[in-house]
Amino acid sequence: MPDDFLNEKRILITNVQKLFNGVTVFGLGAKGLNLGSIVLDDSHACINVIKDSFKIRLESESQAYTDILSLFVDELPTQGMGTFADIRNKEQDAFLKVPYWSWQEKTQEIAEILYFIINEDT
Numbered sequence: 001m002p003d004d005f006l007n008e009k010r011i012l013i014t015n016v017q018k019l020f021n022g023v024t025v026f027g028l029g030a031k032g033l034n035l036g037s038i039v040l041d042d043s044h045a046c047i048n049v050i051k052d053s054f055k056i057r058l059e060s061e062s063q064a065y066t067d068i069l070s071l072f073v074d075e076l077p078t079q080g081m082g083t084f085a086d087i088r089n090k091e092q093d094a095f096l097k098v099p100y101w102s103w104q105e106k107t108q109e110i111a112e113i114l115y116f117i118i119n120e121d122t
Contacts, residue, residue, distance in 0.1 A: 008036075016046040020053040056114070060090045064117045071109055075102045 004010035019038070040046055058065040069076075069087070077084045079096045086094035103110070 016040060016049050020046075020050045058117075062117070064113050067113045068110060071106050072098050072102060075099055 002010065002012065005012040058068070075098065076087070076096050079099070083094050083096050087096065
């Protein structure tokens, strides 16, 4: 981050992809930065970029997909049994939202699965 920005002497102009991507290019590592305010020009056009930055995409044939799906095998059918059956049969248009409380309860297991796939190529 530019010192003049951090010292509140200048504004920082960047794009929404830099702010909402899950992998900072500003050298912060796992830390965040407290900001007073953010101005987004043309913000309605940014909504899909921001939503996409919070999604995890896995191929249904991958082991990670299978492992994560198995973590929620008890919760997902309560969201829709027929749709859950479609997901297990790898129907392309079937989707269910994982309840946030279930996701929060299993963040450690999810992190371990994702850590493995992120680091398997290195």
